[in-house]
Amino acid sequence: MRTLNEDALLAHPPVFLVADGMGGHEAGDVASRLAVEEFARLAGLSAVDPADLHACFRRAAQRIRATFERREGGTTVSGVALGEHEGAAHWLVFNVGDSRVYRWADGELAQLTVDHSVVQELVDSGSLTRAAAERHPERHVLTRALGTGADPEPDYWTLPARPGDRMLVCSDGVSGELAPEEIADVLATSAGSGAAAAELVRRAVGAGGRDNATAVVVDAQVLADGAGGWLAFGAEDADRTWDETVDGATIPRPRSHQEDSR
Known part of the structure; x- marks a missing residue:
């Protein structure tokens, strides 16, 4: 139902993200693009750490504030x-705003991020039930966003990355239209990550499409040679390793940033 797409995404290892811009024409779409541009600096590294991610948040916030000195512009x-932690692959999950990260693993769907919204605070305080939150008139009012405050305040989580993990990153145009049970059904039954992402967006639009809908799905697998316990990522088909899907590139044991810069 929207005439302007204010969502932007990045899907290039080792970073996968969704940004949902705010501020309307020539504001929200620009803010989300600026955020993606900063995180794209990490593309091609073997692995990153929270300091790398936070540096991207800071640079993106500075660019957004400089761009919209006299207008409202921001983004989730x-x-x-x-x-990497002690030689093993880990997921670094990050969030500011109400776009979300989910993990489908062992037959269960888990929401890994916590919304930064007025409604989420009411739910956390016990003043509002989860069911009522889905219909609350202020469910889209955010308490944190990138570029709207003095400093970015993202949340971070770290958890082991395991073969069979299917990660979903999506804007609230997906999570706001589809119940968790329907999201779980798509992630459980779609043969490939690309097919899962496309089906989630298709269903979100079919359910009403009241907001821009963006989904990034990432599958984790063991590398063919099992090198160092690291994982391959299927961008399109769950039965392919990353080296078969993206320019012959694999994910080796991480190098240092000094080695990566040469």
């Missing part, structure tokens, strides 16, 4: 990146 940013 939610995503997942590949990190």
